[in-house]
Amino acid sequence: MxxxxxxxxxxxxxxxxxxxxxxxxxxxxxxxxxxxxxxxxxxxxxxxxxxxxxxxxxxxxxxRVTKKFKLVSREMKAEDTIIKFDDDLIGGKSLQIIAGPCSVESYNQTFEIAHELKEMGIIFFRAGAFKPRSSPYTFQGLKEKGLEILADIKSKLSLKIVTEVMNSNTLPSIAEVADIIQIGARNMQNYSLLEEAGSLHKPIFLKRGMSATVEDLLLSAEYIAAQNNFNIILCERGIRTFEISTRNTLDLNAVPVLKQLTHLSVFVDPSHGVGIWDKVSPMALAAISCGADGLMVEVHNDPANALSDGYQSLTPKTFKKLLNKISQLAPIVEKDFNL
Amino acid sequence: MxxxxxxxxxxxxxxxxxxxxxxxxxxxxxxxxxxxxxxxxxxxxxxxxxxxxxxxxxxxxxxRVTKKFKLVSREMKAEDTIIKFDDDLIGGKSLQIIAGPCSVESYNQTFEIAHELKEMGIIFFRAGAFKPRSSPYTFQGLKEKGLEILADIKSKLSLKIVTEVMNSNTLPSIAEVADIIQIGARNMQNYSLLEEAGSLHKPIFLKRGMSATVEDLLLSAEYIAAQNNFNIILCERGIRTFEISTRNTLDLNAVPVLKQLTHLSVFVDPSHGVGIWDKVSPMALAAISCGADGLMVEVHNDPANALSDGYQSLTPKTFKKLLNKISQLAPIVEKDFNL
Amino acid sequence: MxxxxxxxxxxxxxxxxxxxxxxxxxxxxxxxxxxxxxxxxxxxxxxxxxxxxxxxxxxxxxxRVTKKFKLVSREMKAEDTIIKFDDDLIGGKSLQIIAGPCSVESYNQTFEIAHELKEMGIIFFRAGAFKPRSSPYTFQGLKEKGLEILADIKSKLSLKIVTEVMNSNTLPSIAEVADIIQIGARNMQNYSLLEEAGSLHKPIFLKRGMSATVEDLLLSAEYIAAQNNFNIILCERGIRTFEISTRNTLDLNAVPVLKQLTHLSVFVDPSHGVGIWDKVSPMALAAISCGADGLMVEVHNDPANALSDGYQSLTPKTFKKLLNKISQLAPIVEKDFNL
Amino acid sequence: MxxxxxxxxxxxxxxxxxxxxxxxxxxxxxxxxxxxxxxxxxxxxxxxxxxxxxxxxxxxxxxRVTKKFKLVSREMKAEDTIIKFDDDLIGGKSLQIIAGPCSVESYNQTFEIAHELKEMGIIFFRAGAFKPRSSPYTFQGLKEKGLEILADIKSKLSLKIVTEVMNSNTLPSIAEVADIIQIGARNMQNYSLLEEAGSLHKPIFLKRGMSATVEDLLLSAEYIAAQNNFNIILCERGIRTFEISTRNTLDLNAVPVLKQLTHLSVFVDPSHGVGIWDKVSPMALAAISCGADGLMVEVHNDPANALSDGYQSLTPKTFKKLLNKISQLAPIVEKDFNL
Missing domain, CATH: 3.30.70.1140 (Phospho-2-dehydro-3-deoxyheptonate aldolase; domain 1)
Known part of the structure; x- marks a missing residue:
């Protein structure tokens, strides 16, 4: 009500x-x-x-609010929620690109990519210090060491940091470095984590689970909003279907559906959504065309030797071409895009 | 080989x-x-x-051709297949929109929509005379009477006709009227029909089945190509997933994947793909942004009273706005779009 | 009504x-x-x-009948539909096994398998003369020659023949040999074929499509029943999901759901449902345990050299062990099973 | 290796x-x-x-071990892992049923159900004190109060307790009461929780995620085993597919597939798997027929007024009938079932 x-x-x-x-x-x-x-x-x-x-x-x-989700619904709040980061905005007419490597692998690798992205005008930098991986035997991130690297780069390059939290133990140290705390697809229904992260009142970047419906995603966001934290960014990143020619099936239908149902901003991660680097740019443009408020894109300076997700990462050069296309596309969908 | x-x-x-x-x-x-x-x-x-x-x-x-599909593969033929209709092209740099109502409901309804579309510059007109419907108790199309109406409108308005065939009995009469013969999602693996329709050497518009992988779709196209008919247009129209907030899940990932694997042109049907009229335009723009060679869009002058699929049909007015956006978008993705 | x-x-x-x-x-x-x-x-x-x-x-x-499907619903007819084949029954308390190779490959291969099955007490023999295959370059069946072989074996061994129809052209010749006409998963929504086959008033074995809901399956059966043909056997054979460790995902939930919604008998095809021969017997037992009226099982005397589906075929020896288990299981689920 | x-x-x-x-x-x-x-x-x-x-x-x-999962694979350990609880076993030839209400709702409700189940010979009692729910506005369990009730009932009735953990904060208090710690479907890829719970060396009941492949499930189990804890029970509980006539699609194929790939025991939860009480018993029998080592079944003395999952709960009376059927079925699949 x-x-x-x-x-x-x-x-x-x-x-x-x-x-x-x-x-x-x-x-x-x-x-x-x-x-x-x-x-x-x-x-x-x-x-x-x-x-x-x-x-x-x-x-x-x-x-009366008729939906199962309440605080995140357009019925409760008709206006777009806009999150302010000093002079930069997420939501409303603003179009933002979060870019960076899948993982912090070393100081040099991370700094180099961050520096190139900064030069291109990117404000929001992503890189994982703690990595949820299907197998316990694959690279799990540099952990605390990774956070230190991110903190250092943040202060040197004045970038806003987006990085993932996997559990409540590491939440305080992540919250110290992160401007936006990411909750990944596998933890979308880890309700304890949603509540603990939400209660910090920092912006939360919430990825849709691989088998989560649009309603499930909004109900998970509701767990955060119920902590009186409206600084939530939703992210479509592909769902699981029978199709095997791509890593996941990017459900772009969800973008206009979500924009109608919620006042929260809606991002798309085409890197995980398609999983093959040469299809990332077309899907990135498609995401913006159907109304996304922004993108999360994996960029790596040496994809062939990346410790995770190299196959779906753009090189800085390819990414720059994509940014150029986005600049042309933004006004058609009535978005402000400033690099 | x-x-x-x-x-x-x-x-x-x-x-x-x-x-x-x-x-x-x-x-x-x-x-x-x-x-x-x-x-x-x-x-x-x-x-x-x-x-x-x-x-x-x-x-x-x-x-050696390594894929299971042969004649339709880029390995066999690197250049885009372009189908010529007098002065109009499908494929290559050309962007085309096929529009019209789901079904031929009456002469007046069909003529009125066709006329409005013609005025907007539309060349390819779709309307079903034979309708495959899940239930035997829903409207199944005007059948032969519908074909007569299409033939009449074709001659009066000089439109190219796209209409669906459901079986071999009606194939000859449909082939007489149709410039492009449509094979629907439910018949994508009706191999007898693929062979019979293919052997007529008319252009075939082949829709992806609801649970067909990209490879399945290309193998079905191969049945047509094996009749020495390369005039095939593939169409993504949404697959079945667990998501229920939309009628189907439009798999736009399939567009860049198909463009890489095959020389055939790739269309998208956002009307069936999302199934809700106010999300059709965003998904149409998304489809073009990720590389589609064209769209099939349902347009109806009175959606509320349409005998089928009204809920997903655009009015001519909304469709005109979409065409305007497409005109702006086409050059960004290096497509020629002339109305 | x-x-x-x-x-x-x-x-x-x-x-x-x-x-x-x-x-x-x-x-x-x-x-x-x-x-x-x-x-x-x-x-x-x-x-x-x-x-x-x-x-x-x-x-x-x-x-009033509240479901979209009418004639096939339990609301219309509370009693189980039982189909009589001389002294043998399908439906009701009767449990029946349809067995045989995927395809008729040669007279000798087919006769040998049929003979072994007959010896074990099998009444219903399956083997495809016309094979729908994803690729046009794989074995498509012996076609008319295959039907002749089936006719010969039928008269020699007094078996009931179950074989698949793919199109209306071959329907008359198939109907002459077949005691039960099979319509495969790929043609489940080929409504023209459903109507034509249904109008012959012979028993129809209708397989669930790979992306068909239970309701879709019942609506397809309704197309047959609307021809005043109630001799319909439904068959669950696996649906498409994200799981890739098995060929399909056998949806056994559908068995008790269907038994409640319809008076038609419900079979299960564990061979296609799981697609790996050593998992066929456990899934066959599971199917009977949850209420199936029978099974369709692929049996081949030389699976390693079968022209199609060898990997999922049981040898006669393994199949005999399965029959033995089924004999023990049948009374627990209150079914009559006589070999 | x-x-x-x-x-x-x-x-x-x-x-x-x-x-x-x-x-x-x-x-x-x-x-x-x-x-x-x-x-x-x-x-x-x-x-x-x-x-x-x-x-x-x-x-x-x-x-060399060829699979991505190592410690949980049959390649590493050919023999079935058997977990001992005093005189009772899980795994190997032993068949066990874990039963109880979805949630601890009150002392009386929980005691009454537990008592009835104990009378029937049930050894393993399930009931949730902490409940993961899609919406923050639905009943979330009695939490610590619920654990106290479970502890009391455990000591009074000498039942083994199975109850779910949602986060590391509550893990110690849950581990004090639980004989088996359950990790639910939504937390199957909460790797931090897997490691923390695994390191306690108590038996873990690990449910398959709604969109997890069989390989994903085994890799999650590997996280536990990597803590040198082999006391793991896997549980199939239904996956997400397009089918909407049941709550989930119970993937029984996974049972024989898992039994081949791993030495861990494999349970099935037909209550969540089908989600409709009158289909639970057939699916329970099916699960045992295809090789499950046990079941987890929701039983409630007043399903209509249950605070969660009432619609899928059996009454004690219906459950007793199921146990009777299971007793008959067990020897056919060579399992020991003692009540």
């Missing part, structure tokens, strides 16, 4: 409404907006009546 | 090579090309030796 | 009801039953009113 | 081999066996040479 108020509603009225919600054993969530103030209600809302709130001071409207 | 010759190889040399192939119990296929002449060989080619042909007059090169 | 009458309702009353149904532009179907007579109605039944029929002579009850 | 020794190899020889392995930067794992002693080696084994070990004292054989 959602209670809509004027932006200038007195603090006292707001607090009265929130108290009333708590008295009824539900949880109030103040929802940021530019033209209206809203209080979302979660919990056993089927016991609540619209009349309980309609006549309270400052209340404009009381709305 | 593939034998490559100079374009000006004497007819006598060509015939000698073909005779030799037949002696060895295999089948020769002359493959059209602009710079080289090639003879593809199908059958039990593992018994053939390269040396059998290498020293024959006019032979430039003998090549 | 369904009209239920006493078994001894006078012919005149029955005909009056059928006439009334036709007047209302719907189609009546007499449905066989042992304790009640029923007339199923298909067509635009939403225009019909229960009251139109309730007061007509001999009418006991008028029932 | 695997080094096989005589059972009576002197401790000194064993330690020398292990030291040599460590010198070569790999990890030795002693693998229990009844007729042979084996030392499995994991790590960068491609650098190792067979000759390095072949001539060392007590070494019988050195074997």
């Amino acid at each position: 959602l209670i809509v108020l004027n932006l200038d509603a007195p603090r006292n009225d707001i607090e009265n409404i929130k108290s009333k919600i708590k008295e009824l054993n539900c949880i109030p969530h103040e929802i940021p907006g530019s033209t209206k103030l809203a209080i979302g209600i979660t919990g056993d809302t089927h016991l609540l009546k619209e009349e309980d709130f309609q006549l309270m001071p400052s209340v404009l409207e009381v709305v | 593939l034998i490559v010759l100079n374009l000006d190889a004497p007819r006598n040399d060509i015939e000698n090579i073909k005779s030799k192939i037949k002696e060895l119990n295999c089948i020769p296929h002359e493959i059209p090309g602009s710079t080289k002449l090639a003879i593809g060989i199908t059958g039990d080619t593992h018994l053939l030796k390269e040396e059998d042909f290498q020293l024959m007059p006019s032979v430039l090169e003998v090549v | 369904l009209i239920v009458l006493n078994l001894d309702a006078p012919r005149n009353d029955i005909e009056n009801i059928k006439s009334k149904i036709k007047e209302l532009n719907c189609i009546p179907h007499e449905i066989p039953g042992s304790t009640k007579l029923a007339i199923g109605i298909t067509g635009d039944t939403h225009l019909l009113k229960e009251e139109d029929f309730q007061l007509m002579p001999s009418v006991l009850e008028v029932v | 695997l080094i096989v020794l005589n059972l009576d190899a002197p401790r000194n020889d064993i330690e020398n081999i292990k030291s040599k392995i460590k010198e070569l930067n790999c990890i030795p794992h002693e693998i229990p066996g009844s007729t042979k002693l084996a030392i499995g080696i994991t790590g960068d084994t491609h650098l190792l040479k067979e000759e390095d070990f072949q001539l060392m004292p007590s070494v019988l054989e050195v074997v």
